[in-house]
Amino acid sequence: MFPLPEMLRRCLLLSLLAALALPTVAYAQxxxxxxxxxxxxxxxxxxxxxxxxxxxxxxxxxxxxxxxxxxxxxxxxxxxxxxxxxxxxxxxxxxxxxxxxxxxxxxxxxxxxxxxxxxxxxxxxxxxxxxxxxxxxxxxxxxxxxxxxxxxxxxxxxxxxxxxxxxxxxxxxxxxxxxxxxxxxxxxxxxxxxxxxxxxxxxxxxxxxxxxxxxxDRADFNTVAVLPDLPCGSCDAHVTYKATLRNYGDKAQRMRVTARLGARKVVLGTASVGAKKFATFTKRIAVKNPKTWSPTSPYLYNTSLTVSDGKKTLQTYHVETGIRSIKVVNGHLMLNGKPLNFRGFGTHEDSLDKGFAIDDAQREQQIQWAREEGATLFRSHYPLHPYYYERLDELGMLAWTEVPIYSVKTKYLKQLKVRKLAARELESAVRTNINHPSIIVWSAGNELSARPGPVQGYYIQRAVKLAKSLDPTRPVGLAVAGYPSAGCQPEYAPLDVLGINEYFGWYSGPNGQIADQTTLSDYLDSVRQCYPGKAIVITETGAEANRDGPVEERGTYQFQQAFANYHFGVYATKPWLSGAIWWTLEEFAVKPGWEGGNPWPAPPIHQKAPITMAGVKKPAFYDLQRIYKATKQWGP
Known part of the structure; x- marks a missing residue:
């Protein structure tokens, strides 16, 4: 972990380097x-x-x-x-x-x-x-x-x-x-x-x-996707460039699009684009002996694109991406052909003084805290600020990227306008963040009805189809509330990945069915039996903590420590799990009256995190650190 002053200096240096790297504009004076x-x-x-x-x-x-x-x-x-x-x-x-x-x-x-x-x-x-x-x-x-x-x-x-x-x-x-x-x-x-x-x-x-x-200046990149295809960890690869341009001029314009793959020049083509019209340029190239992106070696290629009129550069689009594969094979998430068993944290953009409007220094602090604990993945309920994804790309960390289709009641999801808006959220999230190798899953939502039915089934089917039409290189998932009574749901069939939010032994759940944490292991086995071909991830677990006290008392630091050790101990007995996430890394504000199962809450703050909103580490921070660092998170 960087000490805060050093971290701030680093952010300032990054900002200065970014500013120096920008092209000089002719009208600067x-x-x-x-x-x-x-x-x-x-x-x-x-x-x-x-x-x-x-x-x-x-x-x-x-x-x-x-x-x-x-x-x-x-x-x-x-x-x-x-x-x-x-x-x-x-x-x-x-x-x-x-x-x-x-x-x-x-x-x-x-x-x-x-x-x-x-x-x-x-x-x-x-x-x-x-x-x-x-x-x-x-x-x-x-x-x-x-x-x-x-x-x-x-x-x-x-x-x-x-x-x-x-x-x-x-x-x-x-x-x-x-x-x-x-x-x-x-x-x-x-x-x-x-x-x-x-x-x-x-x-x-x-x-x-x-x-x-x-x-x-006449030409604008409307969308840009640079997608790698790596059949196996030691195979040659292909990279597909797809860029849609718009001519903002008042007359037809001849446009030439080129790109980079590191030092290699790639020509996407030349076309005459009518006034106010769009044109799409696509190119697929072979890459011999590629340098792959992975948690241990996060190599990034400069794959930036440029459009010119044949004489002058009109616009560039900066892209850095990594060549890697993320697939579900025999019910397991595989990165470059090797199984994942990541340990991660959920995160929210929130602070005591700025609310959601945080800066890059706080984003960097969260990333460094996660690294200090040994985490390799961030999950969020909404697409994070681009700074997060760029840093995760650079550091070889992973991301579960979700759209905020959270707890939407079925009677509202049934409305066509709601489903259209939900689809637009997912489409925008994919188009905006498609070039980040750190993103390994597109999640279509979180904690919709635990009994999907035809309405949610229709949304899931359409969401998966849409995401894969834009990005066929990544799996699509959904996070669901973990209850034994949910049973096997055929509506989840189109999904590649199923995220389980489990709070066994913290919340009681419907009819008390998750009150006893000793039933967790059997429940997870039942999930595996329902969905043997899907990758299963623990997308949430945690217990509120805001004080010292007996280990048996809910809301104490000692209870939280015991909870973390028990749950991650159970996960370690399930080799088919693809990863597990503690919810969250740092405390955040939820809603008026929030108590989260804690008999002595501090509303509206969600206090399951091992770090307070003031940046103080709770004892469970070090338990999770020990567990995470002892876990082999990627590889055979």
Missing amino acids: SPSANAAQADGLLNKTLYKGGASGRFLMAGQWYYRADTAGNGAVSVFAGDPSNVGWTPVSVPNAWNAKDYSDASFAGGVGWYRKSFHLPSAAKRLSWIVRFESVNYRSRVYLNGRLIGKNTGAYLPFEIRLPAGLLKRGGTNLLAIRVDDRRFPTDFPPSGLSTTGVPTGGWWNYGGLLREVYLRKI
Whole structure:
């Protein structure tokens, strides 16, 4: 583990190196560029992957609550006066540190920022990119609505209309954010029988990740996938490049697309693309004696793509990926032909001072804590910030990447619009993160009904088909609540991987069926009998702990230690398991009144983690460290 000062220095060094690595722009000293810099627009990103021409919209932003929920657009989106607005930096969660019922229930807030374009050149188009906004967004430019989005945890982009842009003057970007959740949202929310808001985890409202302004010089990479095909660990490989481009110009444009495989040049082809039209370029190449990516040797190839008009580079798309295979063979997850038995942690993006709007320093701290404990995998309920995946790629760690289709009731999943939104979440997650070798499973959701039925069965079938159509190189899974009464479910047939959330001996479960932890071993054997061809993973286990006390007393550090030792001891007797995950690494906020089975809780904080939100390690940290480091997590 890095000491915190050294870790911070490392993050600063990475940021500096990333900034130095960016291409020099021809208009760096132009009046427009100087004005943009004065607005806080920085020619840098907080992660490497993606298109060139991104400008971090840092500097001064303003926030204002809309207590009426539908305030006059002219005041919030068009009036340039900042009277009544609070200066903030972005990312920002407006209700960080506010754990009231009203905070969780959500509301409406507005963000705004004045900016100049880095270049006034008329040939350029501009896009604003939001990495994560919770939950419903309306985006305005100079007082006019230009786009909408629903959802969180995934990026979305909106083009800034040329007719509204002031190319040589001051522009006003405003975003209306509504984080009031409904039973059809992801995760869903509503009211308990006592009128208390419910939901999956704390409902932080705002611009939860950073915002970029993105420059387009006629051509733009719409989607990019670089997919490896490694038949066996010692085999030659193939790599398939698939890139879809859009011509943003007003006339047809001849476009040439090339790529890299390390030092090797790869030509994808040349085509004439009509004005405002799309074109897809595909190339499959053989790779002799590839350097493979693995936990012990996480080799990354530079596989970046470039589009040019034959004379000038119009855009580059930075990609680093690894050549590796992840498959399910005889009911086991296999990485490069060798079985996995990973040990990992769940994680949430949360902090005491910033809520969800954490920075790369905290992300790095979580990764280093996990490494210190001997973990090789992160699981999340939603796609994580790209910084996580890039670091996992570099370190040879793994990721179970899930969409927040969590505890959606069947009566809502039955609605066509809900299934369509769920499918869009999965599609966006795959397209956004497809090039990360660390991701080994796409998970279509978590803890839907333990008795699926035809509605959930239909969703699972469609979700698996969609994910595999976009990415045939990875298995698709689902995390489910582990109850003996669930039995064998034919609706899980399309899945490659089944994640079991088991809390035997912590929660009692329906009719007390998981109250006795000594029944865990038999239950796991029954799961294996139901699904012999699927990879089985323990996706959650854990026990709350916030104090010293007797080992028999729930909620004590000593109970948590004994719980960890017993459960991972059972897992060690199941050689067919592909891995196990403790939920979570660091504490996070859940919902008002959360007690999590602890007789002396500290709501709304989920306290099953071995590390507190203040960064203090509990005794179980060292038990899990000993267990994880003693486990062979990859290999024969």
